[in-house]
Amino acid sequence: MDLLRFLEHPSFLLFRRFSHANIDRSLNRRRKLLKQSHWWKNYSPESTSTVKWTTLSHHGVIFPPPYSPHKIPIIYEGNPIILKPHQEEAATLWASVIGTQWETKETFRKNFERSFLETLGKRHKIKSLDKCDFSQIVEYLEKEKENKKNRTAEEKRAEKEEKLALYKKKGYAVVDGVKEKILNFVVEPPGLFRGRGDHPKAGLIKRRIMPEDVTINIGEDSKIPKCPVRGHKWGNIVHNHTVTWLAYYKDPILPNSFKYVWLAATSKMKGLNDMLKYEKARKLKEFIDKARESYWSKIKSRILLDRQLGSALYLIDKLALRVGNEKSNEEADTVGCCSLRVEHIKFEEDNKITLDFLAKDCMRYYNTIQIDPEVYKNLQDFTKNKDLDDDLFDLIRSNTLNDYLKSLMEGLSSKVFRTFNASIRLQEQLAIFNEKNLQLEDKMQFFIKANKEVALLCNHQKTVPKNFDNQLERINSQITKKKSKIENLENHAKELRKKKRLAKSENVKKRITTNIKNTKKMIEKVKDDIEKLETRIEMKEDTKNIALETSKINYIDPRIVVSWCKKNKVPLDKVYSKSLKEKFKWAMNTEPDWVF
DNA sequence: CTAGGAACTTAGTAGTAGTAAA
DNA sequence: TTTACTACTACTAAGTTCCTAG
Numbered sequence: 001m002d003l004l005r006f007l008e009h010p011s012f013l014l015f016r017r018f019s020h021a022n023i024d025r026s027l028n029r030r031r032k033l034l035k036q037s038h039w040w041k042n043y044s045p046e047s048t049s050t051v052k053w054t055t056l057s058h059h060g061v062i063f064p065p066p067y068s069p070h071k072i073p074i075i076y077e078g079n080p081i082i083l084k085p086h087q088e089e090a091a092t093l094w095a096s097v098i099g100t101q102w103e104t105k106e107t108f109r110k111n112f113e114r115s116f117l118e119t120l121g122k123r124h125k126i127k128s129l130d131k132c133d134f135s136q137i138v139e140y141l142e143k144e145k146e147n148k149k150n151r152t153a154e155e156k157r158a159e160k161e162e163k164l165a166l167y168k169k170k171g172y173a174v175v176d177g178v179k180e181k182i183l184n185f186v187v188e189p190p191g192l193f194r195g196r197g198d199h200p201k202a203g204l205i206k207r208r209i210m211p212e213d214v215t216i217n218i219g220e221d222s223k224i225p226k227c228p229v230r231g232h233k234w235g236n237i238v239h240n241h242t243v244t245w246l247a248y249y250k251d252p253i254l255p256n257s258f259k260y261v262w263l264a265a266t267s268k269m270k271g272l273n274d275m276l277k278y279e280k281a282r283k284l285k286e287f288i289d290k291a292r293e294s295y296w297s298k299i300k301s302r303i304l305l306d307r308q309l310g311s312a313l314y315l316i317d318k319l320a321l322r323v324g325n326e327k328s329n330e331e332a333d334t335v336g337c338c339s340l341r342v343e344h345i346k347f348e349e350d351n352k353i354t355l356d357f358l359a360k361d362c363m364r365y366y367n368t369i370q371i372d373p374e375v376y377k378n379l380q381d382f383t384k385n386k387d388l389d390d391d392l393f394d395l396i397r398s399n400t401l402n403d404y405l406k407s408l409m410e411g412l413s414s415k416v417f418r419t420f421n422a423s424i425r426l427q428e429q430l431a432i433f434n435e436k437n438l439q440l441e442d443k444m445q446f447f448i449k450a451n452k453e454v455a456l457l458c459n460h461q462k463t464v465p466k467n468f469d470n471q472l473e474r475i476n477s478q479i480t481k482k483k484s485k486i487e488n489l490e491n492h493a494k495e496l497r498k499k500k501r502l503a504k505s506e507n508v509k510k511r512i513t514t515n516i517k518n519t520k521k522m523i524e525k526v527k528d529d530i531e532k533l534e535t536r537i538e539m540k541e542d543t544k545n546i547a548l549e550t551s552k553i554n555y556i557d558p559r560i561v562v563s564w565c566k567k568n569k570v571p572l573d574k575v576y577s578k579s580l581k582e583k584f585k586w587a588m589n590t591e592p593d594w595v596f
Numbered sequence: 597c598t599a600g601g602a603a604c605t606t607a608g609t610a611g612t613a614g615t616a617a618a
Numbered sequence: 619t620t621t622a623c624t625a626c627t628a629c630t631a632a633g634t635t636c637c638t639a640g
């Protein structure tokens with residue numbers, strides 16, 4: 001039953017044994033809350049219009065604490081040098097990177113050095129990073145870390161409380177009367193830019209953001225938040241109803257982009273968009289036959305441009321590739337479908353191709369796959385008379401492809417194919433499952449395997465944890481222990497049987513028989529444990545470099561997951577963390593027989 | 597018609613807090 | 619009680635998409 005109706009139902013009221021006044025107050029409160037939070041029950045098309053909010057109030061953004069100098073010198077050619085605070089801050093940022101992978105990265109080092117020397121000024125005696133000895137600062141940082149680790153429980157509690165209080169005070173916005181969490185209400189602190197892969201700007205000092213850098217978006221009737229840094233003021237105040245951001249500031253590294261302050265995933269603004277994303281993917285389900293027919297006719301077209309369009313979409317559909325926009329040379333050299341170059345594709349026997357390129361986040365996409373001969377031939381054609389660094393699809397770009405998609409279905413774009421195929425893939429994999437009597441662990445194992453298929457499709461990877469081998473080793477030693485335990489138990493059983501044979505009284509025999517039975521039971525249990533540990537190892541090994549969460553968060557329609565869990569009596573907590581359950585609260589009431 | 601701006605989604609990793617094992 | 623893992627969350631980088639100005 002609808003929760004609201006239930007709350008109003010006489011049996012509920014009776015059950016609570018509230019006084020009437022209390023009931024009224026409580027109901028009103030709840031009704032208000034329900035009306036506010038159950039947006040998915042009665043969302044209307046206009047909620048997706050260009051007006052994103054009517055009233056909006058919040059507390060602006062807050063800033064990381066100012067730098068407090070430690071006055072520890074760096075040693076330069078044998079001389080200790082105490083730097084000015086802002087210079088010392090830069091030096092300390094570098095010190096915090098020493099011993100990590102970043103320290104030895106060529107670009108990172110070069111860029112930091114340039115940034116650092118600039119901070120010091122031309123006439124400073126420090127001329128080279130290589131000659132700087134940061135070890136005293138490193139030592140200091142280590143001590144600080146140690147101190148932090150050794151805080152008393154009381155201190156930790158106080159800190160936690162303080163954090164919570166800040167969150168309560170500043171961490172939410174009120175949008176059209178609904179209180180919503182903010183995703184990132186603290187601006188990014190200064191740091192060294194950790195661009196991924198071979199990013200040309202990695203290592204640059206990311207400067208401190210000041211209130212003057214920040215534009216606040218807030219309702220006309222709302223109180224303008226007080227600037228939290230004394231002596232400073234907000235850069236700008238706007239009242240833009242057509243956007244969802246609460247504030248933005250210029251990206252301190254990339255001159256043409258911004259950092260935005262948004263509501264959390266639990267908010268209506270984000271949740272509704274998320275739901276609509278999946279609805280769009282479901283709409284593609286209706287159009288997919290038509291779309292595939294269309295790109296197949298293009299693949300066979302005599303017009304080169306069409307052959308490129310058709311073949312590109314074929315790859316996007318079949319391999320769930322990203323569309324691949326062009327990138328400037330201020331960014332790492334990564335590609336997607338439309339930006340593939342000749343060097344990224346190899347033609348093998350039997351209509352197989354190998355794609356080998358760096359994708360988003362410099363994750364390597366490496367896949368050998370058999371494709372249809374028509375596409376194989378097309379792709380081969382596209383590489384003719386080209387250099388290795390020429391575009392494979394030289395006549396099209398992401399927008400060409402997206403324009404074409406618009407002609408197939410309203411609102412269709414390339415990324416919808418990824419969502420569509422990922423969700424479909426999970427649903428298909430889960431549909432294979434029909435053994436209802438499995439243990440929960442086995443069900444979970446099955447789910448993880450299905451999830452893994454999606455992650456593989458989308459090429460979602462993660463680095464293998466540092467001490468992964470140790471972890472396996474530990475489980476293995478547990479198995480060894482349990483195996484020797486079984487041996488002992490078996491010996492014990494053997495002896496019991498011997499005793500039973502020699503026993504005279506019936507009573508003793510009976511007692512020994514129960515003992516034997518119990519021992520056997522124990523053996524079974526330990527064997528079961530071993531089996532569980534073994535599958536745990538297997539699963540761990542199997543997914544050690546695969547990121548399962550990414551697809552769960554971004555690509556898999558949560559309704560597929562919820563319905564499967566309900567149908568198979570798997571508690572949702574097994575699949576979704578607390579925050580994911582909140583993010584997907586709009587999908588929590590999905591019926592067991594729901595289909596994507 | 598194209599380049600780049602603006603806004604929003606998707607992505608992996610670092611660090612932390614809570615929990616299990618020793 | 620300490621140590622070691624594990625499971626999350628916080629963080630922020632890196633994509634896509636759509637739009638507008640020239």
